[in-house]
Amino acid sequence: METNMLVADKRCWAEVNLSQIAENYRIYKKHLPEETKVMAVVKADAYGHGDVKVASVLQKEGVTDFAVATLEEAIELRQGNISGQIFVLGYTPIALAQKLIEYDITQTVVDERHAEELSKISGNIKAVFALDTGMNRIGLDADNPEHCEKIIREYTKKLCVQGIFTHLCNADSADSDAIDFTNSQIRKFERIAGLVENLNLPYVHCLNSAGGLWNKCKKSVFARLGIILYGLKPNYLNALPSGIKPALSWYSVVSMVKTLRVGETVGYGRTFKAEKEMKIATVCTGYADGYNRLLSNKYYVLINGRKAPVLGRICMDQFMVDVTEIDGVETGNKVTLIGEDGNEVITADDMAESIGTIGYEIVCNISRRVERIYI
Numbered sequence: 001m002e003t004n005m006l007v008a009d010k011r012c013w014a015e016v017n018l019s020q021i022a023e024n025y026r027i028y029k030k031h032l033p034e035e036t037k038v039m040a041v042v043k044a045d046a047y048g049h050g051d052v053k054v055a056s057v058l059q060k061e062g063v064t065d066f067a068v069a070t071l072e073e074a075i076e077l078r079q080g081n082i083s084g085q086i087f088v089l090g091y092t093p094i095a096l097a098q099k100l101i102e103y104d105i106t107q108t109v110v111d112e113r114h115a116e117e118l119s120k121i122s123g124n125i126k127a128v129f130a131l132d133t134g135m136n137r138i139g140l141d142a143d144n145p146e147h148c149e150k151i152i153r154e155y156t157k158k159l160c161v162q163g164i165f166t167h168l169c170n171a172d173s174a175d176s177d178a179i180d181f182t183n184s185q186i187r188k189f190e191r192i193a194g195l196v197e198n199l200n201l202p203y204v205h206c207l208n209s210a211g212g213l214w215n216k217c218k219k220s221v222f223a224r225l226g227i228i229l230y231g232l233k234p235n236y237l238n239a240l241p242s243g244i245k246p247a248l249s250w251y252s253v254v255s256m257v258k259t260l261r262v263g264e265t266v267g268y269g270r271t272f273k274a275e276k277e278m279k280i281a282t283v284c285t286g287y288a289d290g291y292n293r294l295l296s297n298k299y300y301v302l303i304n305g306r307k308a309p310v311l312g313r314i315c316m317d318q319f320m321v322d323v324t325e326i327d328g329v330e331t332g333n334k335v336t337l338i339g340e341d342g343n344e345v346i347t348a349d350d351m352a353e354s355i356g357t358i359g360y361e362i363v364c365n366i367s368r369r370v371e372r373i374y375i
Contacts, residue, residue, distance in 0.1 A: 006332040011284045012252045013371040015339075016049050018057045020247040024229050025061055027243045032212055032223055039205065041226035042077070043069035043089070048290075048363040049230055049248055050372050052080030059083070065203075067224055071096055074105045085162075085203070087128065091138070097121045106162055106203075110138040112151055119158035127159045128203055131192055133185040135169040142166065142188040149195040156199060163203025163221075164193060172210035172234035186217045193219035210234040213241070232359040233349050246347055248363060249339030250370070252285040254303070255318070257329055266320050267312025271297055279324045281308065283335050286317040290366040291337065294355040301335050304328055305342025308335075338362075 029038055040063050046054040055066055055077055064084035068074050071092045078086065087106045094117045100107050106126040109115045118125050129152055130139030140148045155161055166189045170178040189206045205222035207215060212223030227234055231246035260280050266272040283301060287293045296313040301321055308321035323329040338346050348362040 005334040006330070007251075007253045007334050008332060010251075010253060010371070012289050012369075013250075013373055014048075014366055015249045015251070015373045015375055016053070017247045017249075017375045018053060019375065020231060020245055021049070021054055021229060022057050022061055024231050024244045024247065025058060025063070025225065027241050028209075028212070028223075028225055028228055031241055036207075036212070036220065037065065037222050038063060039065040039067050039087070039222045039224045040229060041067045041089075041209075041224050043067065043073055043226075044364045045073075047227065047230050047232075047360065048366045050374070051077060052082065053372075053374055054229075055082045056080070065222065067226075071099060071105065071107075075099065075103050078103045078105075087203075089130075094118070094121070097125065098123070100125050108138070108165075109155070109159075111140065115151065115155050115159070119155060124160045126162050127155070128163045128165055129155075129161065131164055131166040131189060133166045133188040133206075134181065135167055135185075137167070137169075139166065142192060145188070145192045145195060148192050152192075152196050153199070161199070161201065163201040163205070164189075164196065165203070166206045168206060168208055168211045168215065171208060171215055172238055174237070182211070182215060186215065190217060190219045208234075210238070227360055230363065232347075232363065236349055236353045236358075246338075248348070248366075250337040250366060251339070252283050252301075252335040252337055254281045254329060254331055254333040254335060255284045256282040256331060257323065265312075267296075268315065269313055272312040278322055279329070280311060280320050281323045281329055281333075283319050283321060284317070285335075285337065286315045286319060288316045288367060289370050290362075291319065292351075292355060292357075292362070292365070294357075295351070299351065299354055300346075301337055302339075302341035302344050302346060303333055303335055305344060307344060 040058045042051045042055050045051050067087045067089050069090045074086045101123040109127050109129045131142045132139035133142040171182045205220045207220045207223040209226045209228040260274045260278040264274050285291050293314045300307040300309045306326045308323050311320045348359040352359045352362050
């Protein structure tokens with residue numbers, strides 16, 4: 001990537017490589033059994049990458065099934081001309097349920113009460129039952145499989161029941177206890193799937209991004225491809241298949257360069273104090289753009305192919321970095337927040353690891369005011 005680049009017309013932007021997303025999908029698909037389909041998870045604006053843009057590219061690759069978290073996200077896909085099945089994996093208030101029919105959306109049933117409320121809506125709502133196999137988030141209690149079977153069968157007469165699913169909450173870990181727990185989740189799911197097999201439900205699935213790579217479930221028709229689609233890791237310790245790479249890069253620019261004298265401090269709370277004369281630069285990005293405040297005084301950006309450490313606290317719209325050892329820094333220089341510059345690379349996973357979170361949060365939190373440019 002070109003270094004020492006001056007940018008005249010931008011403050012802060014992200015570049016999304018749609019070809020890389022398509023390639024990530026193709027590589028992931030090759031690691032699944034031939035009969036296992038992919039459901040693309042494009043919730044949270046496709047993890048900050050742009051839901052309609054990403055879904056459109058995947059639709060051209062042959063993907064026909066998409067998952068989101070909210071009804072609003074599903075409607076946005078429909079209005080963006082995304083066809084096929086769109087699944088809302090979370091709760092939709094009953095007051096909005098008529099829109100499920102209007103936009104041909106498939107709704108998750110989170111419990112028996114939700115099923116009963118949905119069944120009273122005029123029209124035939126498409127629905128899938130969530131099963132709670134141990135995450136204790138949503139779903140029918142899979143520890144009582146016969147009751148789950150009874151409820152599912154009962155509501156096939158009242159709703160257009162499309163399938164059942166569960167979520168593996170520890171499939172990204174190689175820890176022996178985690179592996180045992182994941183296997184127990186799969187066994188519970190397979191038990192219930194077997195009990196309702198003669199209903200011929202088309203959407204039966206339990207594999208998430210990690211589960212599709214490292215677990216087997218003979219009853220799972222789909223793998224729900226989420227974070228790996230965007231080239232990031234479910235767990236920082238994971239090794240992804242060769243060729244899967246991050247699709248998003250994030251940039252800003254230098255707005256000012258100045259000399260910091262011995263004893264002067266930087267930023268809110270004066271948390272950095274210069275012990276020697278330094279050259280510092282102000283970067284036009286802050287926590288309102290999604291640059292996490294926990295990176296204050298502990299992370300770095302890339303300028304002219306070199307690491308520039310963050311000095312002081314991240315502000316709402318700006319932060320400062322040390323460029324003492326970097327030649328040629330001036331106003332308008334491109335700053336790499338996530339991505340490559342020369343021989344240096346910053347990934348969302350690396351950034352997340354430094355502050356004790358996950359890459360998901362880093363990319364999801366890049367705010368709407370950060371312009372997305374699609375490659």
